[in-house]
Amino acid sequence: MDNPLLEIKNLRIEATAYPPGEPPRHVVLVDDVSVSVQKGRVLGLIGESGAGKSTIGLASMAFGRGGVRLTGGQVLLNGRDIRGADAGTLRALRGREVTYVAQSAAAAFNPAKRLMEQVIETTLLHGVMGRPEAEARAVSLFRKLGLPNPEIFGARFPHQVSGGQLQRAMTAMALCPKPELVVFDEPTTALDVTTQIEVLAAIKEAIHDTGVAALYITHDLAVVAQVADDILVLRGGKRVEYGTTDQIINTPQEAYTRALVSVRSIDHVEKPLAAPILSVAGVTARYKGISFDVLKNVTVDLAPGQTLAVVGESGSGKSTLARVITGLLPAAQGRITFAGRQLSPDLASRTKDDLRELQMIYQMADTAMNPRQTVGTIIGRPLEFYFGLKGEAKRDRVQDLLDQIEMGKGYIDRYPAELSGGQKQRVCIARALAAKPKLIICDEVTSALDPLVADGILKLLLNLQAQEGVAYLFITHDLATVRAIADRIAVMYRGAVVRYGSKTDVLTPPFDDYTDLLLSSVPEMKLGWLEGVLLIRKMESAGN
Amino acid sequence: MHPVLILVTQRVALGLLLLLAVSVVIFAGTEALPGDVAQAILGQSATPEALANLRESLGLNQPPLTRYFNWIGGVLTGDLGVALTNGQDIAQAIGQRMGNTIFLAACAAAISVPLAILLGLVAARYNGRWPDKVISGITLSTISLPEFVAGYFVIYLLTQVVPIFQPVAMIFPGMTFWAKLHAVALPVIVLVLVVLAHMMRMTRAAILNVMQSAYIETAELKGLSPMAVIWRHALPNAIAPIISVVVINLAYLVVGVVVVEVVFSYNALGKYLVDHVAKRDLPVVQAVGMIFAAVYIGLNILADVVSIVANPRLRHPK
């Protein structure tokens, strides 16, 4: 075997954290990690937030964000140790031998400069080629990456193109100077699922065609399985498992890896159709100052103790539906019936029982809880407000609820800032439960969480549904979540419901075009899935 | 029409409207007060004849709206009326003094603007290290000083402890440019001291804000040298906020001038204003107050226009 292109040996990375109002704290971000990348191979770095995967990615360019320091071990690039190399050496290799693609291309491009200038900047700076050749190469990369009008694409400013296009432009920027290694840091995470598959395919093809080696960083194992040759699983800055993609996906050795692979495999059998507790009939809505309807004639039903999943991409109107049902945005037309009575469109004129029986849980638990209130106050307030509970009785009931969300003793007097992401979301669930609701609207409640934590929340929600008989209106963009929890599904696209029915019906062909595109774009945890989908799509378009 | 042009036109039109509203405030500021304006000016011991005369010369016998339109009409045509105290033509009195005020403010701006930007750049470049701490510490102290306090400290230091300057700043027609410069050195130093701190702190904040953007990290990961990162990626984005900061602080300078002129008995617009407040000379105060307000508003409009024009999203719409 040749010498590896990149070899990381016993890498240790540390940082000093400065929490406001407290003394500085020393933290170890990465501890004793070794890994190597051969020329032309792709290594996937996978882990949850705080796993140190981005930190390792940047370390391959001997770069530390903020106060991050590479304190131990070696980073060998083509055999020479670049850890602690002088600034001149590092400048010569950054942007030339190793390049970088950031998660948010929208922020990573300079808003004041045209795309072409930025894409060929390093190529000119490092003297790889002259301007005409560099521009020609950029145009050919634009074409290869499937960007529209590749000849004139570079003349545009970053704000003039879409997020998916920017992500591809950034890939072109990374590939332009003909580097040996490209670091992809969550390049598709911020994109909608139907855009993600296109960008993913473009990146994979570009890597393949140019023969460049790559580090591909992501939290989504199904995504990395499509592009990586090898995978390193990280947790808390330490190595969990390292092997070929095939081995990691099909025969994981460590318990943590097995959990990651089997995530979202909750088996949920749909319940039979029943008389609805919530019916939304012909609802149309628009925001003030916007000239089109955000919701168009939406009709859905939800039975007691069941879950209706509302699926769609950003801009589909799914969160607006939640605002209309809660009364935050009064509907322009249509009727909402809840628990046998017609709901007033406007929040202000609803009865206390209407409000109590219809609760809501938010995507960002951080902003859904008042940072100045303790867990006891947050969960206790609905008990006091709706049922007049006070003192010991209230405290006992809060503790019951905490037990119910599997948090137990010792949390009642804590502030939200002292809880983990998953715990915060659990407290929000407890606050909703405290009102003894008949329906809880869950707005992307697992989207901001790491996969294993999200799994825990979904299981909790299912258990609570079985115990309390509460119905969920579950808004999400993630189809794996839908499979895990839904009894009925409504697929939304541009403000309208395009497909609606029981889970089995909605997920079984024949599909309409949009549902087909949406379903087939969700990455699956198996090798060769991406090629399979692309092949089918190519055949279909050839057939038309 | 280009969106930038539309926005700029809107902003300027809004500014003119604001100026009109401000003229109402300045005019009505003295109208809305309880009691009789003539009595307030002349005091309790005034004779009935004197009161009647004053009412006549202020036009107080006419309805307020008529008086306002007479006044604003005069302002717009350059006729500011005559001073109550000595019957002098106000426009003429202002004309002489305006030049002196502009000279003083321009000297202060010429020194403080480049200095503030330079110090702001240095402080941002060494963010959190000792040059930043020293600069920020000193400016935090000068920010807490009113103009006249800074003024007397400087006078004491530079005329008594190290006697190199005269404590009063007299300039008169016929002086050479260099003699004038020497004469205004002390007030200029004080103005620079007062305005520099704000300007430097805001410049530093504007640069740091840009330096923390993700595209700066992109530039660093491209292997650009620190100077190239600043020059090619930070500056094009920081230039608009910096200009905006500078212009806003020039507006502060306009007000600082008033007090500094009094401290140094510098015969210009600000001192003229304060002297006539003490003498309760209403027409003079209204006229000069309107001029200061107009300059202040004009500079603020300029700052807004700069940031509109410099925004790439507006200049190159989708």
Added chain:
Amino acid sequence: MKMPLSALLGLIFTTLFFLAAIFANLLAPYPIDAAVGGVWEAPSATYWLGTDTIGRDILSRLIYGGQVTIFVATASSLLAFTLGSVLGFVAATQGGLVDQVLSRLVDLMMAIPALIIALVVLVVLPRSLITLILLMGLLDATRVFRLSRAVAVDIAVMDYVEAARLRGERQGWIIFREILPNALSPLVAELGLRFIFAVLFISTLSFLGLGIQPPLADWGGMVQENKGGLIYGKAAALMPALAIAVLAISVNLVADWVLSRTTSLKGGRGG
């Protein structure tokens, strides 16, 4: 929780100034208005800070003057603060026409430098304590209004406020229990800044001869009385000037610290 040295010093000096103002009658060695020594005597064991332009003890006048300066500044900043924050919160939570009218009015007031407005109205107003307090309080309320409205608007869009609305909570609960506790630190820091502004403003007006009138004395007026001595090398005018500077810097240090602590509430997710 640890307090940085600068903030601690600021707090100590601020407290000392306030104590001196409150107990002026007990602390001042000489009466406020009695000529007890020669003109512009140098500091000595008898007159710790020397004497002024007509032979009065500067230390005594400084203590009494501080009482006036601090009283006027406190009264006007409290007025500004109460008026500005109540209206700001109402504008933010009420929205609509109330918000529009108040905001445009404040825009208009802030379009003219405060000193210029003050000079214009002081042409005809009696220069009494009450006028000065009302004038400064009103002018400064505009800044408090802008800040508290902005802070409240930021908080009002948070999900926890929406959650309270969905629960059916009344406006009172939402303002006092959800919004106010989270707006408190920036507002407290602002109170400090408003106090400094009031100290500097009243001092400047008095220095221009338009503020506190004799027989009362304040620091700005003392600078004005004694400025003539500077060109003879008499530093009497610098004593009140120094007092203004030290008080302003001390309060600034405390406010800075309070403001820096507000960021600690925003939890972040590490990457």
